[in-house]
Amino acid sequence: MSLPAFAALLERLVFTPGRNAKLALLRHWFATQPDPDRGVGLAALTGELALTTAKPALVRDLVAARTDPVLLALSHDYVGDFAETVALIWPEREGVNAPPPGLAEVVEAMEVTPKSELPALIAGWLDTLDANGRFALIKLVTGGLRVGVSARLAKTALAEWAGQEVNAIEEVWHGLEMPYRSLFAWLEGHGPRPDPKDAPVFRPLMLAHPLEEADIATLDPAAWRAEWKWDGIRVQLSATPGGRKLWSRGAEDISTSFPEIIEAMDFRAVLDGELLVMRGSAEGKIVAPFAELQQRLNRKLVTAKMMAQYPAAVRLYDILFDGEEDLRALPFDARRARLEAWFARLRPQRMDISELIPFQAMSELAEIRAGAREAAIEGLMIKRADSPYVAGRAKGLWWKWKRAPLTVDAVLMYAQRGHGKRSSYYSDYTFGLWRDDGAGGQELVPIGKAYSGYTDEELLWLDRWIRNNTTQRFGPVREVAKALVLEVEFDAAQRSTRHKSGVALRFPRIARIRRDKPAEEADRLETLERMIVGVEQN
Amino acid sequence: MHHPETWMQVTPEGLFCVPGGFHVDPARPVARAVITHGHSDHARPDHHRVLATPETLAIMRARMGEGRAGRVQQALAPGETVNHNGVTIRLVPAGHVLGSAQVVLEWKGSRVVVSGDYKRRPDPTCLPFEPVPCDAFVTEATFALPVFRHPPAAAEIARLLESVRLFPDRAHLVGVYALGKCQRVIRLLREAGWDRPIYLHGALVALSALYEQLGMPLGELRPVPVPEKRGGGGLLAGEIVLAPSGAEATPWVRRLAEPVVCAASGWMRVRQRAKAKGVELPLIISDHADWPELLQTAAEVQAPEIWVTHGREDALCHALAARGVRGRALHLLGRGEEDEGPEAELPGALQPQPAEAEAQRAGQPVERPDTQAQPRAGGANRQAAPE
Numbered sequence: 004m005s006l007p008a009f010a011a012l013l014e015r016l017v018f019t020p021g022r023n024a025k026l027a028l029l030r031h032w033f034a035t036q037p038d039p040d041r042g043v044g045l046a047a048l049t050g051e052l053a054l055t056t057a058k059p060a061l062v063r064d065l066v067a068a069r070t071d072p073v074l075l076a077l078s079h080d081y082v083g084d085f086a087e088t089v090a091l092i093w094p095e096r097e098g099v100n101a102p103p104p105g106l107a108e109v110v111e112a113m114e115v116t117p118k119s120e121l122p123a124l125i126a127g128w129l130d131t132l133d134a135n136g137r138f139a140l141i142k143l144v145t146g147g148l149r150v151g152v153s154a155r156l157a158k159t160a161l162a163e164w165a166g167q168e169v170n171a172i173e174e175v176w177h178g179l180e181m182p183y184r185s186l187f188a189w190l191e192g193h194g195p196r197p198d199p200k201d202a203p204v205f206r207p208l209m210l211a212h213p214l215e216e217a218d219i220a221t222l223d224p225a226a227w228r229a230e231w232k233w234d235g236i237r238v239q240l241s242a243t244p245g246g247r248k249l250w251s252r253g254a255e256d257i258s259t260s261f262p263e264i265i266e267a268m269d270f271r272a273v274l275d276g277e278l279l280v281m282r283g284s285a286e287g288k289i290v291a292p293f294a295e296l297q298q299r300l301n302r303k304l305v306t307a308k309m310m311a312q313y314p315a316a317v318r319l320y321d322i323l324f325d326g327e328e329d330l331r332a333l334p335f336d337a338r339r340a341r342l343e344a345w346f347a348r349l350r351p352q353r354m355d356i357s358e359l360i361p362f363q364a365m366s367e368l369a370e371i372r373a374g375a376r377e378a379a380i381e382g383l384m385i386k387r388a389d390s391p392y393v394a395g396r397a398k399g400l401w402w403k404w405k406r407a408p409l410t411v412d413a414v415l416m417y418a419q420r421g422h423g424k425r426s427s428y429y430s431d432y433t434f435g436l437w438r439d440d441g442a443g444g445q446e447l448v449p450i451g452k453a454y455s456g457y458t459d460e461e462l463l464w465l466d467r468w469i470r471n472n473t474t475q476r477f478g479p480v481r482e483v484a485k486a487l488v489l490e491v492e493f494d495a496a497q498r499s500t501r502h503k504s505g506v507a508l509r510f511p512r513i514a515r516i517r518r519d520k521p522a523e524e525a526d527r528l529e530t531l532e533r534m535i536v537g538v539e540q541n
Numbered sequence: 542m543h544h545p546e547t548w549m550q551v552t553p554e555g556l557f558c559v560p561g562g563f564h565v566d567p568a569r570p571v572a573r574a575v576i577t578h579g580h581s582d583h584a585r586p587d588h589h590r591v592l593a594t595p596e597t598l599a600i601m602r603a604r605m606g607e608g609r610a611g612r613v614q615q616a617l618a619p620g621e622t623v624n625h626n627g628v629t630i631r632l633v634p635a636g637h638v639l640g641s642a643q644v645v646l647e648w649k650g651s652r653v654v655v656s657g658d659y660k661r662r663p664d665p666t667c668l669p670f671e672p673v674p675c676d677a678f679v680t681e682a683t684f685a686l687p688v689f690r691h692p693p694a695a696a697e698i699a700r701l702l703e704s705v706r707l708f709p710d711r712a713h714l715v716g717v718y719a720l721g722k723c724q725r726v727i728r729l730l731r732e733a734g735w736d737r738p739i740y741l742h743g744a745l746v747a748l749s750a751l752y753e754q755l756g757m758p759l760g761e762l763r764p765v766p767v768p769e770k771r772g773g774g775g776l777l778a779g780e781i782v783l784a785p786s787g788a789e790a791t792p793w794v795r796r797l798a799e800p801v802v803c804a805a806s807g808w809m810r811v812r813q814r815a816k817a818k819g820v821e822l823p824l825i826i827s828d829h830a831d832w833p834e835l836l837q838t839a840a841e842v843q844a845p846e847i848w849v850t851h852g853r854e855d856a857l858c859h860a861l862a863a864r865g866v867r868g869r870a871l872h873l874l875g876r877g878e879e880d881e882g883p884e885a886e887l888p889g890a891l892q893p894q895p896a897e898a899e900a901q902r903a904g905q906p907v908e909r910p911d912t913q914a915q916p917r918a919g920g921a922n923r924q925a926a927p928e
Contacts, residue, residue, distance in 0.1 A: 011700075015704075015822070017812070018815060018816070018820060018821050018822065018823065019821055020819075020821065024708065024801075024821075027707060027708065028707070031707055070687065071687075071859075071860070071863070073856075073859050074686070074687050074856055074859065074860065077686060077853070077855060077856045077859075078686050078687055078688045078856075081686055081688065081811075081853070082688055082811055082813070083813055084812070084813070087811075087812055088688060091687075091688035091689075091690070091810065091811075092687045092688050094687075095690075133692065134690070134692075134810075442799065443799070474816065475813075475816070475817060
């Protein structure tokens with residue numbers, strides 16, 4: 004596949020709003036493109052492509068040497084985006100008859116070419132491409148390729164194309180490397196399923212549905228187990244002879260941020276738990292608020308000081324594999340017994356087991372939940388005693404029952420600059436929830452606006468994110484890519500005819516930034532609507 | 542020789558030929574008007590006498606009604622000349638839309654060419670542009686930035702047809718201008734082998750019929766059907782539907798099967814533009830000269846000065862200066878309101894023309910898109926400027 008074919012795919016994906024249409028475009032592309040380029044493209048789509056990148060200044064210099072500065076400035080002013088301006092204004096050279104580069108060729112050449120030769124290499128490629136191809140190449144080589152497709156969506160398309168379950172792909176995915184020849188061979192039916200063997204691959208997590216007040220009475224206390232829902236980051240610990248990995252719930256490898264956890268994984272097992280900042284002895288452990296854990300996230304370099312200041316630990320919820328034995332089909336109670344036995348046997352550092360909360364009646368559980376005052380407790384998890392460990396959000400097996408205040412995970416839609424000392428910051432946020440758009444798709448509907456609740460550091464981060472992810476500007480307001488989830492806290496939800504969503508929030512504030520959560524997994528408007536009926540009485 | 546500025550002047554009505562006593566493409570009603578082509582920002586109603594090509598006159602009658610398309614119409618075929626008060630008038634093809642012409646004026650050995658709107662690419666629906674050497678060349682500058690280099694139209698049509706194959710369960714709705722772009726896209730589709738019926742929004746029916754009357758076969762055209770029951774949808778999956786730009790934001794569109802919204806316009810070159818309009822498949826098909834065509838034309842007409850009517854005159858004048866040509870911005874008012882001007886997206890641009898209104902009276906379904914519902918996309922370029 005040549006780069007132009009990939010550029011054409013990106014072009015269509017960028018303008019295509021519908022999930023089904025995106026899937027169709029991706030399926031078509033997997034079906035029609037050859038190896039190894041489709042594998043490289045897949046890596047780019049799933050964010051696995053770690054490319055040696057050129058500095059944007061390199062591209063700037065290249066185009067400046069080839070264009071009139073006045074016309075370049077006028078063009079940039081008109082187009083807005085500099086990479087797009089370069090792609091459009093790049094003068095076509097007479098007599099260039101070299102074919103455009105392949106995607107794999109670009110990736111390989113970027114790796115082996117000395118820095119001093121990069122400008123000539125990139126200029127040579129730009130000469131062979133059309134405007135769309137140039138745009139894709141510039142984004143690719145400067146590391147700014149934003150595709151608007153989640154890794155999960157790309158894998159879903161792959162699964163649909165091949166007639167496989169997406170979770171079957173997920174289970175082998177992290178044992179594979181670009182350009183995924185063995186994966187495509189298996190999906191096309193002329194190769195065995197890739198065996199991750201001893202690779203510490205990601206196993207899709209089991210997720211819970213939010214529990215509504217009305218559901219509680221229907222639950223038979225004898226058939227359910229309860230534990231605290233801890234306010235950290237849901238993680239999977241995967242330790243095999245092939246390596247050790249700490250996966251986030253979105254299959255992101257966060258091992259390097261938490262070396263002390265990796266070090267403590269001196270066993271062979273796959274475990275499910277909550278990553279927390281925990282202090283104190285084994286007897287009197289105190290879980291720190293989420294904000295402290297945030298200090299540890301997304302750091303490339305972890306200092307000893309950071310580790311001492313914000314010590315990380317994992318509170319274990321479940322066991323998926325004990326040694327090579329897959330326990331996922333066992334009922335919850337049996338897995339719990341295995342987890343306890345395993346833990347008693349190994350006593351791993353920096354880990355403990357999430358305690359089960361005994362209860363006789365559901366009403367008792369409601370009191371326990373209301374009585375929980377520890378900041379790091381988000382609420383309760385209620386799990387069916389006989390539930391196997393199944394990937395995804397199976398209905399009726401696990402419930403999450405968050406405590407007051409009410410919260411929703413909303414998607415940031417617009418941001419506005421603040422006033423006074425905040426006038427240079429995008430500090431007012433409009434966020435929305437998903438609902439059916441009446442045409443078979445999903446749309447976000449704004450539910451409210453908040454301008455408090457975040458720390459100064461979070462404000463800085465949000466401001467930068469917003470500037471980098473702006474899709475449209477309306478005076479002081481920016482519309483942003485629908486890609487960032489904010490946990491919004493509020494005291495009550497009320498009916499409102501003045502809002503498009505039909506709901507108004509009382510005292511909404513940003514509880515935290517959910518960088519770990521994909522936008523598609525943000526809450527739905529129906530979730531908020533049900534909160535109107537079941538308003539918490541404190 | 543008389544310098545062109547001494548006898549061609551800018552008045553509030555527009556460009557005025559002083560010795561001839563007539564305007565070219567005036568923005569307000571005048572006694573005598575020479576009209577380059579039928580787009581509404583060049584051809585206005587209620588002039589007393591109008592001189593234009595037979596096709597442009599027919600288009601004006603269809604759009605404005607007989608009574609308003611000039612009380613006295615005088616047809617001048619391309620290549621013929623007339624003399625008026627010592628000024629020789631000749632019409633030369635401009636390659637923009639059917640009937641479009643450059644107005645070549647000569648007075649006492651001085652020659653001015655008013656090109657109207659034009660392009661240099663082949664267009665199966667009109668005669669190609671012919672460069673005429675002159676002392677002053679009056680040009681548009683709609684796409685006068687080096688970022689505008691239109692790809693071959695056939696390649697854009699191929700992308701549309703590929704999308705139709707990829708999404709057979711959806712209708713493809715292509716936003717076009719009623720005069721010129723609509724019929725050109727139809728002809729390009731026919732040349733690409735698309736021989737299925739092409740479905741038209743009511744606002745496009747009359748002018749397409751006129752093209753056929755004027756000898757431009759377009760193949761089988763059908764009006765977009767009305768759903769059997771009110772609010773019904775799911776129509777025309779796998780088909781190509783043409784509609785005025787903006788119709789995709791109106792209730793009319795609900796009858797179509799999950800439409801892929803396409804737009805055929807030179808503006809689709811800029812992502813921000815396509816994004817702001819919610820276009821899913823931008824097709825870069827323009828009836829205006831792109832940057833290389835503007836510079837090529839400037840070179841071929843060999844004019845020592847070039848007057849720019851509307852568009853990005855700053856960039857064009859800068860580039861001309863570097864080539865030793867004097868560029869002069871005329872700042873004509875009211876231009877770019879139809880066809881590919883950004884103002885075309887403002888409310889009002891979709892008002893039915895008299896011809897369409899007549900079609901409505903004749904019982905043909907004519908939809909009037911709710912222009913108020915459209916986003917104001919004009920000026921999206923400015924929004925993207927760095928702070």
